[in-house]
Amino acid sequence: MQFKKKKIFEKIIKNGDYSLVYPVLSVFFKTNYEKKLSLKLVGTLVKKKNFKKSVHRNRIKRLLKASFILNKSILDKYIINQNYYIILIYKAFYLPKFKDVNESIISIFNKKKSLLKQLTSIGPKNFNCKS
Known part of the structure; x- marks a missing residue:
């Protein structure tokens, strides 16, 4: 299982769509691999170089995961018939408060939501093709 997750x-x-709202960088990747349609958090990254103590890294990862779970509903309406994998990367050099991480993730999801709205409004139904 670990090998598959690493791939x-x-x-x-390598191929994801990056979106940065400081201090969180998110990577979205649309996939067709799984039958269950959803938004999945694949991982959270915090550099060991920035935070030497694992306690601090783990706290930041917990904050990222908690914020993702709370705000996942923002995108749920707009990912109809699609699978998305997400990686959240913490870029700052200071220990965050939940409010900072949460605001960052909310704005990232709102950006992605507006892009998804545009893509769904430009669907094949809205093209006027005269043959």
Whole structure:
């Protein structure tokens, strides 16, 4: 299982859509691999170089995961018939408060939501093709 996750992780990093709202960088990757349609958090990254103590890194990861779970509903309406994998990367050099992380993730999801709205409004139904 670990090997499969590593392959998916590398593919997301290489081909994903990046969105930065300081202090969180998110990587979205649209996929067709799984039958269940959803939004999945593949991983959270905090650099060991920035935070030497694992206690601090783990706290930041918990904050990222909690914020993702709370705000996942923002995108749920707009990912109809699609699968998305997400990686959240913490970029700052200070220990965050939940409010900072949460605001950042909300604005990232709102950006993505507006892009998804535009894509769904430009669907094949709205093209006027005269044959």
